[in-house]
Amino acid sequence: MAGNTGAREGGDRLGAVLRPVRAGNGFEEALEQILQVVRLGLVPDGERLPAERELAERLGVSRVTLREVLRVLHDQGLVESRRGRYGGTFVLRRSDGAGEDxxxxxxxxxxxxxxxxxxxxxxxxxxxxxxxxxxxxxxxxxxxxxxxxxxxxxxxxxxxxxxxxxxxxxxxxxxxxxxxxxxxxxxxxxxxxxxxxxxxxxxxxxxxxxxxxxxxxxxxxxxxxxxxxxxxxxxxxxxxxxxxx
Amino acid sequence: MAGNTGAREGGDRLGAVLRPVRAGNGFEEALEQILQVVRLGLVPDGERLPAERELAERLGVSRVTLREVLRVLHDQGLVESRRGRYGGTFVLRRSDGAGEDxxxxxxxxxxxxxxxxxxxxxxxxxxxxxxxxxxxxxxxxxxxxxxxxxxxxxxxxxxxxxxxxxxxxxxxxxxxxxxxxxxxxxxxxxxxxxxxxxxxxxxxxxxxxxxxxxxxxxxxxxxxxxxxxxxxxxxxxxxxxxxxx
DNA sequence: AAGCAATGGTTCCCCGCCATACCTTATGGC
DNA sequence: GCCATAAGGTATGGCGGGGAACCATTGCTT
The missing domain is CATH 1.20.120.530 (GntR ligand-binding domain-like)
Structure with missing residues (x-):
């Protein structure tokens, strides 16, 4: 039927818009964005990322989720966290070879x-x-x-x-x-x-x-x-x- | 301290990247995308949207959530659902004035x-x-x-x-x-x-x-x-x- | 030395969403 | 006329993530 054919042709066109609503879960997207910050050099080596509470709010994820992201980055040797006032999460100089794969x-x-x-x-x-x-x-x-x-x-x-x-x-x-x-x-x-x-x-x-x-x-x-x-x-x-x- | 100042200046630069990871919840984003399909005319008036199960999968949301979206669109007079084989959700001709506000x-x-x-x-x-x-x-x-x-x-x-x-x-x-x-x-x-x-x-x-x-x-x-x-x-x-x- | 403030670290509970299975309705083919 | 099929409609259990409150640590300020 004509309408059906039309709908199928349209279905192909829909591809540009009907993409998954989120590229991944909150954790993955937050990880991606923090990696972007680091890869763009917006926070140079040795400098501090925004505090966890602020970062979580700006990314629109909970602090719990954000901390999971930071834990992964820490395990990969990309950041280091220090407690206490004037502590924070610091970007480490990427020892070449780390994260190569x-x-x-x-x-x-x-x-x-x-x-x-x-x-x-x-x-x-x-x-x-x-x-x-x-x-x-x-x-x-x-x-x-x-x-x-x-x-x-x-x-x-x-x-x-x-x-x-x-x-x-x-x-x-x-x-x-x-x-x-x-x-x-x-x-x-x-x-x-x-x-x-x-x-x-x-x-x-x-x-x-x-x-x-x-x-x-x-x-x-x-x-x-x-x-x-x-x-x-x-x-x-x-x-x-x-x-x- | 110099590092601190640098971090604050950097903080402004971060604005472009550290945007919320999702513009809203799954429901809102799915609604937005279906509205896009309609507003772009990818599915003309009177034609059928993809079946609920397919739409849900392509949008990456559950069928339950998708159906909430469709219910809203139905309540606003934008779509109409018909059951049975060759049924589906159809885009209605927008009677001018509906959805004006x-x-x-x-x-x-x-x-x-x-x-x-x-x-x-x-x-x-x-x-x-x-x-x-x-x-x-x-x-x-x-x-x-x-x-x-x-x-x-x-x-x-x-x-x-x-x-x-x-x-x-x-x-x-x-x-x-x-x-x-x-x-x-x-x-x-x-x-x-x-x-x-x-x-x-x-x-x-x-x-x-x-x-x-x-x-x-x-x-x-x-x-x-x-x-x-x-x-x-x-x-x-x-x-x-x-x-x- | 004491206190305060800013930060990371931890725990708990609840909501929203997802996956799944099943029911209901309408249409076409046998 | 019956039944298979494809669609919308409904119900339920589980879990991931969010919010909020609290603890622990550090260093500046007084």
Missing amino acids: ELRRRTAEVDIEDVLRFREVLEVGAAGLCAAHGLSGEGVVRLRRALDHTRDAPLADYRRRDTLLHLTLAGLCGSPSLAAQYAAVRAGVNDLLDCIPLLVRNLEHSQRQHTALVEAVLDRDADAAREIAREHCAGTAALLRGFLA | ELRRRTAEVDIEDVLRFREVLEVGAAGLCAAHGLSGEGVVRLRRALDHTRDAPLADYRRRDTLLHLTLAGLCGSPSLAAQYAAVRAGVNDLLDCIPLLVRNLEHSQRQHTALVEAVLDRDADAAREIAREHCAGTAALLRGFLA
Whole structure:
């Protein structure tokens, strides 16, 4: 019957919307998000995560569940907890090799093309929006500071500051939804980047692009900003495809 | 202490990632997604939703919870259930006025700028990706068919077919993540559009843009595709800002 | 030295949701 | 006309997670 056929065709279309309502249980999602914070370098090695009570509230899970997450991270050697006033949960420097298989597992199950394409769209979009609408005075300061921060970065901290620069730009584009999605996809990109070596030559190239990108945004030259962002992403994408394909 | 200050500054940065792990309970999220299906017109008026057992499984909630959702939708006059073989849950034609306050409530709590900007980024990005990477033979067919479908649309069904065209494009861009996000943001856009009148003049303009957009994509002219998509979004955005601001 | 405050650590109870099984209704085929 | 089938409708037990209260530890402040 016609209606039935229509419903079946529609059924395929529904796939984009009718995805599972939660990617996993509360525990798994909370774990994922805290890992994101760490992988994005939002809390650098040695620094403290928010207190358990605050973290639990912000993640929308109970403290009990959050503590299970922290216990797992502790068992994997990623964090350390200290009691008492001015105690807390601290991010440990990842002794290279720890969680290596974890990384393999994670990168094995992501759709690399999906990540790279989505990242490019968001990155280019954020740059274009920032340039087209202009930044507030405070926005200019934040962006400049983030850029300067990448210039004098020690090699070991470059990727983290690079990430922060891009997150800053995404955060300034005027779309919180875009910023949130960028954070998520960027965590995925960082996972991929952690699988390949950091080449100084790429880094210098990247740095020139950062400078040009920020200039274009501040000049409110949207087309230029978009084009630079696109090239920037294409560079990373080519690198990753080359190493991982 | 320096570490403490750093942690506080970091705390602000964490905002983009440390969002609540679930927007609500299972019931609310399932409701939201089914509403999305209806609002996107993925199941047209009079057609049947997937069977309860299938829907529950695809949404990752129990049938009990799903049925609570359907009961709410039934009470609001949006769906009707019929028992027996070839029964099911059917989407009712929305008698204008029903759920009107619901719409007001919903549109009141969305960040219009966020929605419009994010939508533009995704729309432009999807068009650019499709044009840049080219479509498969089947992709070409699907896109053409969706476009043709908007041409001979009765006025009452235009917005639905328009939505389907854009969803098709997003689905063909090679990034499932982008497609999913587009579906979500488009549902929000449709809510906003439902608050303003449908002007035939805008519709004709829109239709010309659709044709040009599809042509640009099929010609693999990414710059043109992006530019048309941008104009297309700007038109809708201006309309919405004018009526709702 | 005493007290306070901020943090991690622990326990308890209750609710919401899930899984499962079963019942009821309507339709088509034998 | 009977029965198989596919759908919605109902009932129950179990458990994961949440909320709240409390304990334990540390270091600053007085």
